[in-house]
Amino acid sequence: MSSTTFDLIEGGRSAPLEPLTGTEIAARSPLELFWRRFRKDRIALVSLGFIVFLVVVAIAAPLVVKLLGAAGPDVQNPGALTQFGTPTGPSFAHHHIFGVDPLGRDVFSRVVYGARVSLEVAFIATGLSMMIGIGVGMVAGLYRGWVDTLLSRMIDLTLCFPVLLLGLGLGAACSQGNGCAGGTIKPGTDVVILVIVLATWTYIARIVRGQVLSLREKEFVQAARSLGASEARIIFREVLPNLTASIIVVATLFIPINILTEAALSFLGVGVQPPNPSWGGMLADATNIFNSAWWYMVFPGAALLLTVLAFNLVGDGLQDALQPRAAHT
Amino acid sequence: MSSSPGASTGERAAAPAGERPPVGALVEVVDLVKHFPITRGVILQRRIGAVRAVDGVSFEVRRGETLGIVGETGCGKSTTAKLIMRLLDPTSGQVRFDGRDITRLKGAPLKAMRRDMQMIFQDPYSSLNPRKTVGSIIGDPFAIHGLERGRAQRKRAVQALMETVGLNPEHYNRYPHEFSGGQRQRIGVARALALRPKLLIADEPVSALDVSIQAQVLNLLRDLQARFGLTLVFIAHDLSVVRHMCDRVAVMYLGKIVEIGPSDALYRFPRHPYTGALLSAVPVADPARARERRALVSGDVPSPANPPPACRFHTRCPKVRERCRTDEPALAPKGSGTEAACHFPLTEQEVARMHVVTGPVRPA
Ligand SMILES: Nc1ncnc2c1ncn2[C@@H]1O[C@H](COP(=O)(O)OP(=O)(O)O)[C@@H](O)[C@H]1O
Ligand SMILES: [Mg+2]
Numbered sequence: 001m002s003s004t005t006f007d008l009i010e011g012g013r014s015a016p017l018e019p020l021t022g023t024e025i026a027a028r029s030p031l032e033l034f035w036r037r038f039r040k041d042r043i044a045l046v047s048l049g050f051i052v053f054l055v056v057v058a059i060a061a062p063l064v065v066k067l068l069g070a071a072g073p074d075v076q077n078p079g080a081l082t083q084f085g086t087p088t089g090p091s092f093a094h095h096h097i098f099g100v101d102p103l104g105r106d107v108f109s110r111v112v113y114g115a116r117v118s119l120e121v122a123f124i125a126t127g128l129s130m131m132i133g134i135g136v137g138m139v140a141g142l143y144r145g146w147v148d149t150l151l152s153r154m155i156d157l158t159l160c161f162p163v164l165l166l167g168l169g170l171g172a173a174c175s176q177g178n179g180c181a182g183g184t185i186k187p188g189t190d191v192v193i194l195v196i197v198l199a200t201w202t203y204i205a206r207i208v209r210g211q212v213l214s215l216r217e218k219e220f221v222q223a224a225r226s227l228g229a230s231e232a233r234i235i236f237r238e239v240l241p242n243l244t245a246s247i248i249v250v251a252t253l254f255i256p257i258n259i260l261t262e263a264a265l266s267f268l269g270v271g272v273q274p275p276n277p278s279w280g281g282m283l284a285d286a287t288n289i290f291n292s293a294w295w296y297m298v299f300p301g302a303a304l305l306l307t308v309l310a311f312n313l314v315g316d317g318l319q320d321a322l323q324p325r326a327a328h329t
Numbered sequence: 330m331s332s333s334p335g336a337s338t339g340e341r342a343a344a345p346a347g348e349r350p351p352v353g354a355l356v357e358v359v360d361l362v363k364h365f366p367i368t369r370g371v372i373l374q375r376r377i378g379a380v381r382a383v384d385g386v387s388f389e390v391r392r393g394e395t396l397g398i399v400g401e402t403g404c405g406k407s408t409t410a411k412l413i414m415r416l417l418d419p420t421s422g423q424v425r426f427d428g429r430d431i432t433r434l435k436g437a438p439l440k441a442m443r444r445d446m447q448m449i450f451q452d453p454y455s456s457l458n459p460r461k462t463v464g465s466i467i468g469d470p471f472a473i474h475g476l477e478r479g480r481a482q483r484k485r486a487v488q489a490l491m492e493t494v495g496l497n498p499e500h501y502n503r504y505p506h507e508f509s510g511g512q513r514q515r516i517g518v519a520r521a522l523a524l525r526p527k528l529l530i531a532d533e534p535v536s537a538l539d540v541s542i543q544a545q546v547l548n549l550l551r552d553l554q555a556r557f558g559l560t561l562v563f564i565a566h567d568l569s570v571v572r573h574m575c576d577r578v579a580v581m582y583l584g585k586i587v588e589i590g591p592s593d594a595l596y597r598f599p600r601h602p603y604t605g606a607l608l609s610a611v612p613v614a615d616p617a618r619a620r621e622r623r624a625l626v627s628g629d630v631p632s633p634a635n636p637p638p639a640c641r642f643h644t645r646c647p648k649v650r651e652r653c654r655t656d657e658p659a660l661a662p663k664g665s666g667t668e669a670a671c672h673f674p675l676t677e678q679e680v681a682r683m684h685v686v687t688g689p690v691r692p693a
Contacts, residue, residue, distance in 0.1 A: 029504060219456035220457055220458040223517070224469065225416055226446075227443060228443040228474065229469070237461075241461070242458070
């Protein structure tokens, strides 16, 4: 406090107001600011483009396959096998641009349908685990006390579980006949989604809980409370809007992890069940015949790699654009 | 719904506005205590101690006055404010507002009571939700209490408030990050004023601001107080800001009030050595004096989890004697206009020797 303070106050009348902001600051919402930053990130933009392309291809899989004149994913074409019964490689002549698999099925068509499975599983599993994680994390963070203690111990306990072992166990248990839990969990994608959700909601709950704990100490939450805002209003109007950035970043970073988990489970035979196409399943089949049919491994492998890479790059870009401070520390 | 006898909202509604004469203090704080437990252990949390943030505080805030609360950081000023605001529940003690006990108010009566008291927070950055527009932040009190319904009407009300606090009403749709610290604090003031409270608690409203802007915000608060007949509780961590704002001042140290009284008396003749130390900590232009004043109080504030016994100031007091370590002094008048909790209050000679710089003495 220098003497200026006193001089101004002792003047006995109000000092002139601070100059009001002129036109040099245009009104910008946080969303606009985010987009301005994200737009500059070339790599993330290209990756986002690839993801959009992939999603469109996955949704329109039958159309894409038809347009390119390829056979359906389950159509066996004995004509595409050699006289010894081994698959043939990429050729435009047979309309098998990625070659065929040992059963004579079109690899391109199976990669495209595999994208469908991969994305579907990843999106649904991520969505479900986000819902559970956000719910549990918010409750733990907002109520603290014994509720928090109970939920946090539950989270710690779940975090101790080895995911792949859990997956293998559940997969083995649920992959026979009608599945498990009275048929509600069917073999295939259901099992994969269940395993992923069980394994990942805890991470999200932890992140959300930490954020809520720090947000609830912010003075704007106290201000809302002192105005008489209800708990629901505080959760939905004050806390949640400040979580969206982290939630989006976490989701984009979990999607590729979940894609890989699905591939791993399918690779191990407890995920997507044949004859349904999946990248992990194709990779598993391809390992035996890699020397004679490289295309059977390379194309699904490349699809998996590019997809995971793209999601990770978009996630990084989002993180930089949404939380610029966190990104530079 | 629990409220103490004679403190129901029914009574409040039954008394027509203006009929009950405003007798007594607006706020009475009686023996207020807030201990924050310190726990250890993961599943079974054992309580191993407590932070005695507020430890038996009693005072009143009179209608229309400005009461200052000062003390170093960690003395329990904010906790006291939050207890009055019912943002925290006291460990024991009572807060009476407008004659009724609000300490155990819940639900609808508590919400109704909140209209009468509002708070301005210290940090202009964390006190505004970064995801909301200024219009929606200032409009929140209306939305929560179902006032000023309708888009156009609410916008008009919000813009009027913005004008009142010196903001450009055209900036209605902007986000907090587009404003300077001083402007953000004005937004906080507008939000606090929206419900036309009787009591406004300003918790170090200018500590985070540039010196040049501090005066503007302080003047705004004074103008608004006069204009709306507000009762103001003004919290600060040094006495220089408080002096020009407050009618009475309470000095807090480690969760207790060590001296309280009219500003004039307190500045002219501080009796508690801690008050004297705070006053001499008011910045002085003369560096020779500055060295002298630093010697007056040494060391940091002891931990409120383990406060010194008897007089809590004895570990840092220049006048400490045996009795201060064994016998807790009570707050009592010392004959110079203020009440101080001290066995050996400062004498006139001591105050003169302290070179207490209280600015030029002006006739009141
Ligand atoms: N929610 C809390 N939990 C535990 N300790 C707290 C909490 N709030 C404040 N304290 C402690 O209480 C003491 C007084 O804090 P506070 O009232 O904020 O002081 P001041 O506003 O005077 O700086 C400090 O030691 C602080 O660490
Ligand atoms: Mg404080």
